[in-house]
Amino acid sequence: MSILGTRVVRTEDALFLTRGATYTDDLVDDRLTGALHATFVRSQVAHGRVLAVDASAAREADGVVAVYTAEDVDLVPIPPGRPMVPPAMTRPWFAGDTVRFVGDLIAVVLTEERYQGEDAAELVSVDIEPLPAVVTTADALADEVLVFPEAGTNLMAAFGEPAPADFFDGCEVVVRQAVVNQRVAPVPLETRAAAAAWGEDGRVTIFCSNQGAQQAKAQIAGWLGLDPAVVHLVTPDVGGGFGAKIGADPEFALVAWLARQTGRPVTWVESRSENLVGMLHGRGQDQVVAIGGRRDGTVQAYSLVVDQDCGAYPRLGPVLPRLTVLMAPAVYAFPKVHAQARAVATNTTPIGAYRGAGRPEATAAVERAVDLFAAEIGMDPAEVRRKNLLPAFSEPHTTATGAVYDSGDYAAALDKVLAAGGYGELRAEQARRRERGDVRQLGIGLSVYVEITGADNGLGAGESAGMEVHPDGTATVLTGTSPHGQGHATAWAMIASEQTGIPVDRITVVHGDTDLIPRGAGTMGSRSLQQGGVAVHRAATELVELARQRAAEQLEADPADLEFDLGSAALGVRGTPGTGVTLAQLAEQEPLLVRTRFDAGGPTFPFGAHLVVVEVDTESGKAEVLRVVTVDDAGTIVNPLLAEGQRHGGIAQGVAQALLEEVRYDADGNPQTSTLADYPFVSATELPSFELVDMATPTPMNPLGAKGIGESGTIGSTPAVHNAVIDAVAHLGVRHIDMPTTPMKVWRAVQQAQQEGTH
């Protein structure tokens, strides 16, 4: 029986559970002996003119070796790096003239000890004349205050034109709604960290917490003007990323630069309050949805307008709405779909990828729109969905926005989730509570989603892998993917084991070292298994073929007559027992290794349906999630234990956005959620255990049949929870509540609806 598809427990856990993983700040490495600690001084003002930065007192403080400010750095400012963004939107290494968000870098203090850095950083005196701040996308689009006056606009990018005036002509019903997809903080439990040391050979070793060593290395080398050959980037264990650790951050490059300036190794680990303003945020879209159709439930036209907040500097922000626009048609057969987006600069923390990155926003918009439409015509939202879903297809389907879905059966996913959830009984219970006028009302929320995974735009073609069998019978697998919780060490070993017969616990998976693995795209966009895992599959297959050629020479047999026996990891002549030679024996004679890559040539489109049940206390407004039932079709599953873990984590982040989490700023751009005491990170008490339903439609895009699973949970659960909360109070006249559906917002919506109802 194949090991693939079985619940193999993780090989990495033996160490993680006894000694702990080795994150960047845990490194004990000779190269880092005597390292200086870097502490950054950041702007406390959202937008302002820098009048003076005085580091003289800090330079005199205990343990301070050096302080660097804008005038001490001669590096070329960081360019936008995206062709659509105005070139004037560059990022200085340290703000010398203008600060553009609370958290913008102003100076760095280097000290012998960690605590000395915090003391000395407070002694750096910064004089800033505040300017009016651009805080919302509406402020930004007004173009009255400019984040980059040199650019002449706050617009970073624009996609598409407004919908034609006659777009909804012929519809019996048209519903319009402004929908906020709020800014959230990724909050990986490990904050950002980096360490760097220059060797006598003129090369620098950079350790940093990231989601793809090769991409991070290329960025740092480019920014610092270094020959990539002198940069050795190593990714230690990484304590979560969720998109926010894609690529390199300026601080990582500065650590390497400071190590060169001082001639000593330098380390940096940020505090959580620094992380909450300094690390990329996610989401941040103001949307307007409009949906029109007939009273029989047929949707005829759907339009979406997105205003993407990119924060103060262009990272992935200007690219995210392109994915939102691409996925706007979603799972539906709407005859007309229109989507338009604008991406703008604001005086806030820059926006990057966060679990789903542009696609959850598309699903949230359309699933809210379908519910609004259903409420308007008084039809069950499950019924409206069923009426409008694309019929099952096994040949590629091209959408109105040009996405090519590989295969899908959305109605089957919806039917499965409705059956598993007991939809009919839930609606009956809801009716009874409404009839009784209970304080605690039931809300039932649905979403049906399709998402795009492994869309490797700009990452290069596919993913690299290597495999070597050693004379002792163990093997090493090299991968360009970059696990930070996903369990690649186990899953890639399973894939290699399935082909070579070498037991999983005798296979070591190596990642995140640019000297050992020069090419790799990393882990993001739910790409790893369908690109990197398949590359490992190919490497293992090629390794057996290489072994077959070698064994054939040795046994003086025709390669075609050799049979590979998985049980003994040996090749022998078919029908002649005892003639075999093992992979280990072949490796003894000559290194047995292959390097290869796999390129799927296109993305896959996982899909599913979520059903969420909430109870809302109509007197306090508090919503409690009672049940989350999900169908998530990610094609063939290599390890159900790991795939379920991905779904669980994704679901929790979706519930968190729908119910709780939001990065808030005041009108002057001051962050209101800059510690974990203020940012309402979801805890165990706010979540139920989840009910997962299996569905697996293999994709034809790769030989494993696997699609992405990392982000499905978030994409499906966010609108299902959101719709459920609104559904709980819909009978009281509430039509929409923006996320996060906090008790205050729900309570206010109920109060307002009741007041309107009595007039």
Place this chain on the structure above:
Amino acid sequence: MQVSMTVNGRQRSDDVEPRLLLAHYLRDVVGLKATNIGCDTTSCGACTVIVDGLSVKSCTLLAAQAEGARVTTLEGLAGPDGELHPMQRAFREEHGLQCGFCTPGMVLAAIGVLADNPDPSDREVREGLEGNLCRCTGYHNIVRAVQSAARSGPAAGQVPQGPEAAR
């Protein structure tokens, strides 16, 4: 100042800054890096260790406040022959960890939950772990791991006594 305590069964005495947090003492002075620091407001629980039988967040204590205490970190849980503590085993079998950063604190906090309540319900486990944040697992498998450990017997709610105590 001088501070003395027993860490994972070994008595030690070190000269430290009075303001040094127990979390930094364990990581930077003792060199036990499993104890992680995930926030600066005592919110995340990644730094949870067991001090004199109680699970506490080691960022809320100064090293000096642990004078004379018996401290257990993740590194002190497995037996001398490497045999996993029932809670470690349950986390592994139930896939109760992904990136591993919250794990040391979560495992020790979970032992603390069972010390108070050897047979907790799903809800009671969640309430017991409210002060320990995890971004990866959605807590689902953590709750299962704690309940599975509870079913394995009373040892799941106890910390092993180190070599000093055995003498």
